[in-house]
Amino acid sequence: MKTGYLIDMDGVIYRENQLIPGAADFVQAMNATGTPFLFLTNNSAPTPEDLAVRLNHLGIHGLSARHFYTSALNTADFLGETDPGCTVFVIGEGGLLAALHERKIANDAIRPHYVVVGEGATTMEKLGKAHECIEHGARLLATNPDNWCPVSREKTRPGAGATAAFLEASTGRRAYYLGKPNGYMFHRARRKLAELALGEPELAVMIGDTMETDIRGAVEAGMHSFLVLSGSTQLEDLGDYVYQPTRILQSVADLTEEVRTGKASDRLTSPVFADNAAHGGRFGHRHQTDIFAFHKPRPRPAMTK
Numbered sequence: 001m002k003t004g005y006l007i008d009m010d011g012v013i014y015r016e017n018q019l020i021p022g023a024a025d026f027v028q029a030m031n032a033t034g035t036p037f038l039f040l041t042n043n044s045a046p047t048p049e050d051l052a053v054r055l056n057h058l059g060i061h062g063l064s065a066r067h068f069y070t071s072a073l074n075t076a077d078f079l080g081e082t083d084p085g086c087t088v089f090v091i092g093e094g095g096l097l098a099a100l101h102e103r104k105i106a107n108d109a110i111r112p113h114y115v116v117v118g119e120g121a122t123t124m125e126k127l128g129k130a131h132e133c134i135e136h137g138a139r140l141l142a143t144n145p146d147n148w149c150p151v152s153r154e155k156t157r158p159g160a161g162a163t164a165a166f167l168e169a170s171t172g173r174r175a176y177y178l179g180k181p182n183g184y185m186f187h188r189a190r191r192k193l194a195e196l197a198l199g200e201p202e203l204a205v206m207i208g209d210t211m212e213t214d215i216r217g218a219v220e221a222g223m224h225s226f227l228v229l230s231g232s233t234q235l236e237d238l239g240d241y242v243y244q245p246t247r248i249l250q251s252v253a254d255l256t257e258e259v260r261t262g263k264a265s266d267r268l269t270s271p272v273f274a275d276n277a278a279h280g281g282r283f284g285h286r287h288q289t290d291i292f293a294f295h296k297p298r299p300r301p302a303m304t305k
């Protein structure tokens with residue numbers, strides 16, 4: 001069966017500027033077997049070319065811009081398809097500006113149709129200008145709903161979701177969030193994967209480390225989803241979610257053999273279930289009161305509010 005993979009990056013391929021062990025072999029196996037794949041990221045700051053260079057420095061070679069689909073490209077696709085000729089006021093970085101420019105979507109600081117919020121630093125002056133544009137009728141669009149993003153194991157930074165939430169609060173208008181888990185992101189990514197594969201793969205799988213974005217989006221798009229435990233989700237967190245991944249893996253290294261041989265295993269043979277018997281196969285908090293013993297974690301995507 002021809003399987004195509006959509007693959008999240010942070011927490012799946014690398015973490016804190018370090019490759020996850022086995023990630024380079026996994027990508028190499030996909031390349032060697034002609035397995036179609038596309039990296040899918042909510043980070044709207046870099047261009048696809050930037051990402052190819054970054055992975056090359058980390059030790060994954062032979063990738064080019066066509067292997068990446070970012071929330072910035074998705075935003076430009078969305079506006080180019082649903083409202084060609086529109087104008088935008090942008091809070092964001094190079095990847096977003098380049099994607100909009102490529103789609104011939106013009107910048108407009110006077111009467112834009114949309115305020116587009118992406119990842120990256122901003123200023124009070126820019127937020128003030130965006131607020132004014134929204135008050136004059138511009139619609140609010142965010143490249144992705146992430147309130148915060150990991151920088152390292154100890155450090156996070158505010159994400160586009162937090163910037164959009166600032167403008168939601170100041171204007172009373174709700175933003176529309178593209179990026180994972182938005183269906184338009186998955187729909188366009190699948191289309192791009194089919195182009196790379198020269199035909200629709202028989203099975204499309206999303207591999208990710210975040211339940212709210214990678215796994216939820218895949219479930220809602222009717223795709224298989226593989227959760228890797230090399231990033232932001234622990235096995236014991238799974239009980240908190242209604243939607244569940246098709247399979248759970250320690251990391252993408254668990255898939256390399258499968259990609260090489262073309263023989264798929266199922267979720268119960270996933271290596272991670274080997275020690276699960278120790279706690280009776282149950283996930284999550286044992287008692288409802290356990291939940292209140294700790295402060296609630298910050299919600300990842302703004303849209304879950």
Ligand SMILES: [Mg+2]
Pocket residue numbers: 008009010011012208209210231
């Ligand atoms: Mg991730």
